[in-house]
Amino acid sequence: MRMLAAERRDHLLGLLARQGKIVAKDVAAELRISEDTVRRDLRDLASEGLCQRVYGGALPVSPAVADYGARRTVAPDGKRKVASAAAGLVRPGGVVILDGGTTALAVVHALPEDLDCTVITHSPTIAAALLDHPRAEVFVLGGRLFKHSAVACGAAAVEAAQNVSADLFLLGVTGVHLEAGLTTGDAEDAAMKRALAARAADTYVLASSEKIGTASRYRVLPWEEISGLVTDTPPHDPVIEQLTAGGVDVLAAD
Template sequence: MQRTRQEAIDGLLPEQREQLILTRLRAEGRVLASALAAELQTSEHTVRRHLRDLADQGLCKRVYGGALLASPADKPAAVRMGEAVDRKARLALAAVSIVRPKQIVLLDAGSTNVAIAAALPDHADLTVITNSPEACARLLNRPGITVILIGGRIATGAAGSVGATALLQVQQIRADLCFLGACALDPDEGVAAFDAEDAELKRAMIKASGQIAIALTSEKLMTAAPFSVAPATAVDHLFVEDDVPAARLAKLKAVCDNVEVARS
């Protein structure tokens, strides 16, 4: 005789409950302890214990009322540079559509932003200021692009300059547009990074720029990272991939001024 869904839930072992929670996190990005407790017919205390165990494994980040999926962007920069190259190139082509001639563009470090550097138009009389040596290399000797490289200590994870020197230089900039790197973005939790100095520099970049744009691969959406950068409402232009579910896209459009889908 086939068991009912409720009987199946009642018979779950603790490790099976934890796996179900992880599956839900991967599907939805965010879970609420109260809703899980009701669904699993268990206490919120038990659900929070499962979330704590998942967080200890680096699989999620606990937030008020529940948890967010942990961003997968905590990888060495050399690894990230070789991942999803074609997808990042499509995002870059969409992102550079907002660039106008004679602008001062502040370009943060990050593999997607390196793709944006390569996609910037020639002969547009642009000044591009970047803390990314990789992005700088893509821009050298390009006609109509003046490049300024921000100095400082190169952070291994971010593959860009961070620290006091970089921070001071960014604070002296007044840019028209900033392409900000983001390790994670959630409509409620905002933009986040994995490194404290990197997060501090990103906050300075936001303050130094007239408009903020982020181009983000889908796996970073509705995820969390340890250091907060800014609320999602600070993002003027968000570029996402065409596989983002409609419900998730609606949540992003509710907090970001302009959300554009990069089509294949």
């Protein structure tokens, strides 16, 4: 007896929770249904924001694709822990590129107010928060405002990014997944992040635990192009264990 649509839905959501991914052909063979049926089910789940469709199946969707205001209430303790650890990477006299978003804003709040450094950012929100840091020199890169993360992006912003250089880039993403890699929800935002990473000696990814094991639509960088990952996710988490085994430097934020 074949599953009803509601039963297939529960089964697919259960697979996402247990395995961290859905492979359409495997589900079709298991349930003795067509791959087209599985793909239709995945489209329905994706339209409800319950999964991120990828070639051949689906991955857990990141909660960080919500709008900027809503994300302020998502995992605030985790973001503070990540921000505190990341702030320790910013050295006196150093030059840091700071991404936009709620975790990056928490990094600003974690920086010592008397820290002498240079901050390059494409986020007006980040720049405004640095007004309380009198010894921080701030350079703002301009372009079209991407309101999801309150950052500038587009051709003008990418061109501006090509004229700066820094010791460190603190990169925000919406998803961290073993197979999908480091992802975000907008193509131009992803391009801007790549442009900024190319201008820094080291790039560290900021990812509180709710982003680990999830994915968004657009890949930002491959694992080999980052210096490390800053996260409050426990070291025994399967994703973190596999990343560590694969040579990714994971900086624990606790």
